[in-house]
Amino acid sequence: MTRSTIQNSKNTQNRLPGGPAAARELHRSPLQKAARRILVAAIWIAVWYLAWGIVQQEILIASPGEVLLRLWRLGSTGDFWVSTLSSLLRIVAGFLLAVAVGCALAVLCRLSSFAYDLFYPVIRIIRATPVASFIILALIWLNTGSVPVFASFLMVFPIVWENVYRGIHSADKNLLAMAKVFRLTKGSVARNVYIPSVMPYFIAACNIGIGMAWKAGIAAEILGVPLHSIGTELYRAKIYLETVDVFAWTAVVIALSVVIEKVFIGFLKKAGEQYSLMEQEG
């Protein structure tokens, strides 16, 4: 490898998001990557075991083995799947509603400065208000099954609105002038200039939003205790000091959040691939 090649390679590494560590990750084989992940998981499970061994009180920390066993037992009951599916539907509904309303309102605010002035204070208030306050109010206004939808919506909506608004604002002014000169249709400008500009901001918003939707949704379920929900199961586990159940249900929430995030973000990235700035031949 010549000196200039080494230099170029170093520059490329430093330009990658995540820096040199991300660049090293890129050069590992899938087998190496899988082995690394298993090792990391093993280390943290060992730390968990160690903490459990030191504390020696099931009421404070459940052992990984017991949690796994509890998950296995829960999984074999129909109630587990009903609760899990109900929570999943509520939270995904809240998230998707926030995405739809956030995007629509961001476009409206970009088109009309009055709309921006009208909605901006409301969005600031939503962002600054503790989610618990909204949940309590929602419990007064709505039925308990709708509260997690509402809580997830309120957590995600300001993030989507702000990111999409910024994305629209960041559209290249030179390209917009080009579109004006060549009299491109509004649809063409949206497709060719705005959507590619918004895509990275939108993906970032969804990435953050999915985790937030789960946190707010489960919190709302714990406070509202609707029929068939993960939050209700967590609440029961807390009442009866079933720490193993708390760990098991929390593991379910984490797993669902990660899976939904991977699927949804993977889909968005696939959709946005055509706007990637990497050179594609053919």
Place this chain on the structure above:
Amino acid sequence: MAVKIKNISKTFKEYEIFHHFSLRLPDCGCVCFFGPSGSGKTTLLNLIAGLISPDAGQIDLPPGDVSVVFQEDRLLPWASAQENVKLVLEKDLPPKEARAQALRALKAVFLEESAKKRPSGLSGGMRRRVALARALAYGGCVLLLDEPFSGMDAQIKNALFPVLSELKKEKLVVLVTHYPEEAVRLADVIHVLAGPPVRIAESILVPDGLREDTEKSLSLSRALTARLPADSQS
């Protein structure tokens, strides 16, 4: 109907760029605005293109479209050369025909082999040619060219001059450049700009016969170079 610039004034911040500036451009042929950087050439082009409006006065354009090669390429970075050209044809043509016409425009600028490449895979000169192909494909009765040959090698430039010379027979081509050879090779009239406020310091008519006479062309190029400030002469 010709392009008529009527008594326009334009101020940016506290700088008056145009002060009651008027000019009439012909229906066809090539008019060149020549001058050093900062002499208001691009602003004048942007005013004609309608990208900025004058504070006072007006610009009358003939009915029909105005096509532009911007100083920057202004290509979609995520689209191929062909898609960039096709973009301006989509409104009027079905996709298949637009694609074929885009390829023909790229062929006219000797770039058909790079049709599938994105701007990031093209050199600066090649990107200029994609921008030129886009403007050619769009058509219209006025073609505005802002430093269209920057980054191109001499061979490509020489091959493109006849393409544009043919075009100026049927439409108005407005060329902005600070390269004397480009002005001499293409223009029928060269307006040497000075200012700001922008004014036409001198208008030079370039007879067709002059281009065939190497000695006279060189002499005019040298004369134009002498009108540039010392730090702009190359």
